[in-house]
Amino acid sequence: MVIAIGFEGSANKLGIGIIQDGVVLSNPRHTYITPPGEGFLPRDTAKHHREHALDILQAALQEAKITPEQIDVVCYTKGPGMGAPLISTAVVARTVAQLWKKPIVAVNHCIGHIEMGRLITGAVNPTVLYVSGGNTQVISYSEKRYRIFGETIDIAVGNCLDRFARVLKLSNDPSPGYNIEQLAKKGEKFLELPYAVKGMDVSFSGLLSFIEERAPVLIKKGEYTPADLCMSLQETIFAMLVEITERAMAHCCSQEVLIVGGVGCNKHLQDMMRKMAEERDAVLYATDERFCIDNGAMIAQAGLEMFKCGMTSPLDDTFCTQRYRTDEVLVKWRD
């Protein structure tokens, strides 16, 4: 009956969650939302995390009806992510771990997403599409590693969406991607955009430059509405993601696909992926915004798995790192 608490703050979401043997006891979260047209900067994000950390921690404990004594392990996001926010979150984790005299586990953010996805959906050995503001990877488990089959060779798909939302000055509340998704539903006219799949990898920066340049002109001339452009952007980038996922599935002969990460909340992406899966007699697994978007429980879950294998870190090793590849971690807990 192991209870783990997880601390996540690698980007603009601060989440602290508690898990007990595969059951999420609490998972509160607060997002740092910037005004429309602006992205979030490390220093301000770190400040936001510091300001909300104790409230969220208290909420997590209260909702779970757990006392610190009952917690067995403290888990935190080691990386990848933005430096200052990561550190400000890690400081809280380290502090409580020392206060409560609990072992610490340093967790890879991407693996947090994967393990949470597997827990919630029950997918056994899926091809994973991990898509967020900072990451775009197609991952498949093999011999104790989450191997990266395909990824973006430049920017992440979420980043592409966020930046386009800024061009259109869409609100960042609840997230730019969500607002693009809603607006896209009203889109009717399809604009052909550069489609860049390179082998198993994808590239978004060319596409982004293309649409960033043309959008203002096209809208002004009345040739395309913002909704049309949102629709066209989604259709194109999601098709690219589905394509590389399908290629990985064909390569690995996999019959399960799991989407994790903030962009995974997008229902249209899920629909497209489901269609592809069905055509291959495969199954799509997806979670909702509680778990797609960065959260503390996912760190607790991955941390729990690691804890059970003895993968704790002495205090000196509990640093953070902005760069942390998914395949760097030894996945001891799987066969």
Add this chain to the structure above:
Amino acid sequence: MAAEVIANELFPDSTITLALFRNVENVKEIRQCVMNGTFEAAILKTSMIVDPFQVIVAANKAVVHQNKVGKMMTKNVHSEILFNLSPSKNISDSFRKFGAGDTDQSVFIAVIDDKTGQTLQAIQNTVKGQQVDVDEVKQLSDLNNIKKIYKLTDAELSWSPLDALVTRIAAKDIMTI
């Protein structure tokens, strides 16, 4: 020596008939028969052909285009074969270079859908020459001229002129060069 009657791979009811004649005295007359509609056929210049397969690929493409709306570039399926053989998009140039010339001494014939064999019969009756095996066209090819007109590279020639030619015929409408 018999002509070859081949079933079309994609349209099973359609046929391609091939025939080769050497020591021909009356190419001009044969061409006139086609021009005044006595019979319908493609009268090809043998020196531009390296293998019957080259003609088959061009003929196959002509039949495929014939079955699609607005895909043929020339007036009928037989002139389309000449056009398909040529690397040029200029129709008159294609006819000039790939159609048999009045002073030629051999002709390669291709006929589409000669169901009853009547056209072949009519041609055989008209031609003053010797009908031979279609494979003999290999002896009549002018590789130097073919190389020049198709702009074949040395690498292509060294492997297989036939493969080089059929690739060009198949890719012609896709290439912008």
Add this chain to the structure above:
Amino acid sequence: MERVLIKQGAEGKLYSSEFYGKPCIVKERFTKSYRHPALDKSLTTQRMKAEARALLRCRMSGIECPALYMVDIESRCIIMERVLNSVTVREYTRTLQEKDDAKNLLSLAKQIGEVLGRLHSNNIIHGDLTTSNMLIKGYGENSRIILIDFGLSYFDSVAEDKGVDLYVLERAFLSTHPNTEALFQVILDTYKDNNKTGAEDVMKKLEEIRMRGRKRTMVG
């Protein structure tokens, strides 16, 4: 036309057949229902054209590839030569590794480097280089490499694109054939000799692209 299904990939189906007596492959691309119809049509057409153009251009440049027999955009079919008595480089590499045939592995790596050098010096970007997209005919000293699957290809002189081409192969190669880092280096070294004017820039780009994977600040 009698066809035997030999492979069903993500892109479409591959059939083995005969085209007027010549052994052939029929490549029939799927329509993908998950794509917007305009995107699907455009992509499929684009890829078929790319494949046809690349097959011609490779041949003209002295790079062995299948002969093209027919292209039908409306039915999304391409018919090309079926290369007989060949295996994929992927299978060949596995066989050589199983036999511990270092000599022929080395010679294979050199051949690959040579073909790619020539490909890039002719500004042809394959777009999907893997050991499954290369065939090898013959064995050892008398073998020849034949490139296939040009659906993602295009023509460009930019070093970045060539770097990406090699990067895609590197990742595919190393993940499919473990412990072959040294062999891959031989491919790159031979590549340099066969793309003398461009190789230096391409290698720089390759290094940059490799670093991007490791250096990318992954946020969110």
